[in-house]
Amino acid sequence: MEKKNQMKGATELTHLRVLVLPFPIQGHINPMLQFAKRLLSKGLTVTLLTPTSSAHNLIKPNPNSTSKSLHIQPIDDSFPPGTKPGVTAEYFNQFRAGITKSLTDLIRHDISATTTTTTTTTKPLPKFLVYDCFMTWALDVARESGIDAAPFFTQSCAVNAVYNDFKEAEVKGGDEGVSLPWKGLLSWNDLPSLVHETTVYGVLREFLMDQYYNVGEAKCVLANSFDELENQVMNWMPSQWRIKNIGPTVPSMFLDKRLEDDKDYGLTLFKPQAVTCLTWLDSKQPSSVIYVSFGSLASLSGEQMTELARGLQMSCDHFLWVVRDLEKLKLPESFKEETSDKGLVVSWSPQLEVLAHKSMGCFMTHCGWNSTLEALSLGVPMVAMPQWTDQPTNAKFITDVWQVGIRVEVNEEGIVTREEISKCINEIMEGEKGKDIKKNSEKWRDLAIAAMNEGGSSDKNIGEFIALLASN
Template identity: 55%
Template sequence: MERTTHILLLAYPLQGHINPLLQFSKRLVSKGVRVTFVTTTSIGNSMQALPSHSISIEIISDGSENGKDSESLDAALERYKLHVSQSLAKLIEKHNSSQYPPKMVVYDSFMPWVLDIARQFGIDGAPFFTQSCVTNAIYYHASHGAIQMPIEEGASISLPSIPSLKIDDLPSFLCDKGLYQALLKLVLNQFSNILEANWLLCNTFNELENEVVNWMTSQQWRVKTIGPTIPSIYLDKRLEDDKEYGLHLFKPDVDACIKWLDTKETHSVVYTSFGSLASLGEEQMDELTRGLKNSNCHFLWVVRETEQKKLPLNFLEETSEKGLVVSWCPQLEVLAHKAVGCFMTHCGWNSTLEALSLGVPMVAMPQWTDQPTNAKFIVDVWKVGVRIKLDERGIATKEEIELCIREVIEGERGKQMKMNSIRWKELAKEAVDKGGSSDKNIEEFVAKLAPS
C-alpha cells in the first residue's frame, strides 16, 4: 500500500501524554497513513524501545540539554516553548522538501502555539486532548471567567452539560491557584485558539461523555472523539501486534506480577497504583498499608522505588502471604487478569480509561490535577466505583480504605458496579471497532487529508 498521506504527531514529554498519541499513531497507520512521531530530547532516550517498523520517530530539541536544575517551572516552560518552536519549524522544513511532505501536525493541546508554526508552512494542525472532555470543558469555562475564584467551601458550581460540582470535584489547579500558577496558565491556554482549529481530537469516546461532547459541538468546536487509546488487543483486536503501549519510563516486573496473579482466585485481588507522578506523604502511606492489610484481601501494589522508603518496617514480611509490592507493573495486563476484583487508583485519565475499557470497578483516591473530576464521574455518572473520603487532615484513614475495598469486592453495590463496568467495557470496544463512533471519526479525519 502506497502511504501518501503524511502526518506528524508531536507529544508533550510526559508518559501519560505520549502513550495516547502513540496509540492514535498506530490507528492512523492501520488506515494507510504515513506517520512520523515527534518527541523531544528530555524523553527521547526512552523512545528507543518503540516498535518503529511502521512509525518513524524524530527527536527534536526542547532545550533540556541547556536547562538548569534551579530554573523555575515558568522558566522551564518558556525554554521548552522557545526551543520546540525553533526545532519543529526546522523539522517541518526538512519534511516539506521530502517525497511526502506532511499534510498535518497533530500536537498535544498543551502546545496551542504549534498551530501557528504549522500554518506558517502551509500545513494544518489539530490539537489532541489527553484529558477528559469534562475536564477540558471546566478549564474552558475557567479561562472565560465562568468560575469565580476563590471558590468558597461548600459552594456548588453549575456549568452547562456537567453535573453540579463541589470544590473537591474540580481540577486541583483551580483550587490551589497560588501553588500551581504556571500549570494553571498551561491548562487554560489550551483554548487560546480553539475556534481556529479544524479538528479537536479527544482521547475519549462519545458514549462516555455524550452530553459534554454535544455541548462542545454546540459551541462550534470541531470536536472528534477518537478513544479510548489503549492497545487494540484489549478492545477490537483489529491491529496486529498492538499488545502494549511500547514505551515504559519505568521497567515493569511482568513475570512476577502475572505469575503471582495466576495463583489467586477470580476477582479476589485489589490492584493499587497511583501512577508515575503522585507521591504520598509518610502518614498517608502508613494508613494505606494498614487499610490494605486490614481489608484481608489479596493486593498487588505498585510502589515506585523512590517511594519504597516510606513503607513501614516489616510490612513486606508481615504481608507476604497476602500481598505483592512491585516498583512498576504492566498495568493493562494486570487489569485484564481475571484475579483482579478492583483497582485502587489516583484516577489519572489514562488509568480511568483503562479500567473502564477492561471492566474493572474502582476505589477512587484522587491526588491532584484532573483526578478529582475523574473521581466524581467514576462514582456519580458512570457508577463504577466508590471514592475514599478524607478526614479533616486530608488523610484517607485505614478504616475508610478498608471500608471502600470491602464495598467494591464484597458488597451489594460492588455487584452493581461490576455490571456497570462490563457495560462500559462493551461500549469502549464498540467505539473503536469497525463502524464505531471513534473509528468513524478517525476514518473521516484520514479521508479529509487524503489526496483527492
C-alpha cells in the same frame, strides 16, 4: 475481494504523512502513540516526534508490536538527555523555544526535500501535525511552516470543558460549588484542583489554562474519549469546538482486536516487572486481587502511605501495589515482610496485562485519565482516591455518572484513613453495592470496545479526520 479493496485504499493514503508530537511524560506519550498506530492501520504515513530530553529513555518492551512500523524521530527540545519536565516558567519557555525552532526546521526541510527530488525513497510531504494540548503555540508554528495542525487532548472532555469555562469566566460559584453550562452544579470537591486552589499551583495553573487560548481556531480538535462515555458533555461541546473523540486509546488487543500484535503501548519511560507481576497473579484465584497504582507522577505523604499500607493489610484480599522507587522509603518498616503472604509490592507493572488478568478484582487508582480509561475498557471496578489536577473530576464521573467505583472520603486533616480504605475495598470486592458496580463496569467495557470497532463512534471519527486531511 473486500480485503483487497481495503488494502488498495490504505495504499492510496500513504502520501498523507502526519507528524505526532507528544509532551515528554508517559501519560501523554501513550495515548498519542496509540492514535498514531490507528492512523498507520488506516494506511497513513506517521512520524512520532520524541523530544530529545526523553528520547533516549524510551524503552521498546515488545519489538514485534505494531509500533515497529512507526517512524520515530527525535526532535531537539534544547534540554540535555535525561532532563525531566519541570513545572516552572523557565522550563516551559525553554521547551517552547527549543521545539519551535526544531519543528520549524524539520517541517521546512522535509517540504523542501520532498519538492526538490524525484526519488521514490523520499518520505512523503508532511501534511499535518497532531500536537499535544500542552503545546498551543504549535498550531501557529505548523501553519507558518506550511502545514495545518490539530491539538490532541489527553484528558476527559468534561475536564476540558471545566478548564475552558473557567478560562472564559462562564461559571457561577457559591458555597456549594459551581454551575456549569453543560453539567449543572459540581461541588468544589469535584473540580480539578488547579481551578479553585488558585494560589498553590501558580505557573502550572496558568500553563493548563493556556491550553484553550486558540483551540477555537483549529479545524479539528482530537480528544482521548468516546462519545457514549461523555454524552452530556458532547451534546454541548461541538457548539464550542470542532471536536472528535478518537478513544479510548488503549492497545487494540485489549479492545477491538483489529490491530494485530498491538498488545502494549510500545514505548515506555519505565521498565515494568512483568514476569514478577504476572507469575504472582497466576497463583491467585479469579477476582481476588486488589491492584493499587497512583501513576507515574502522584506522590503521597508519608502519613498517607502508612494509612494506605495498613488499609491494604486490613482488607480481606490479596493486593498488588505499584510503589515507585522514590516512594518506597515512605512504606512502614517491615510492611513488605508482614504482608508477604497476601501482597506484592513492585516499582512498576505492565498495567494493561494486570488489569486484564483473571485474578483482578478491583483497581485502587488516583483516577488519572489513562488509568481510568484502561479500567473502563477492561471492565475493572475502581476505588477512587484522586490526588490533584483532573483527578477529582474523573472520580466524580467514576462514582456518580458511570457508577463503576467508590470514592474514598478524606478526614478533616486531608488523610484517607486505613479504616476508610479497607471499608471501600471490601464493599467493592464483597458488598452488595459492588455487584452493581461490576455489572456497570462490564457495560462500559462493551461500549468502549464498540466505539473502537469498525463502524463505532470513535472509528468513524478517525475516518472523518483522515477525510479532512485528504481533502486539504
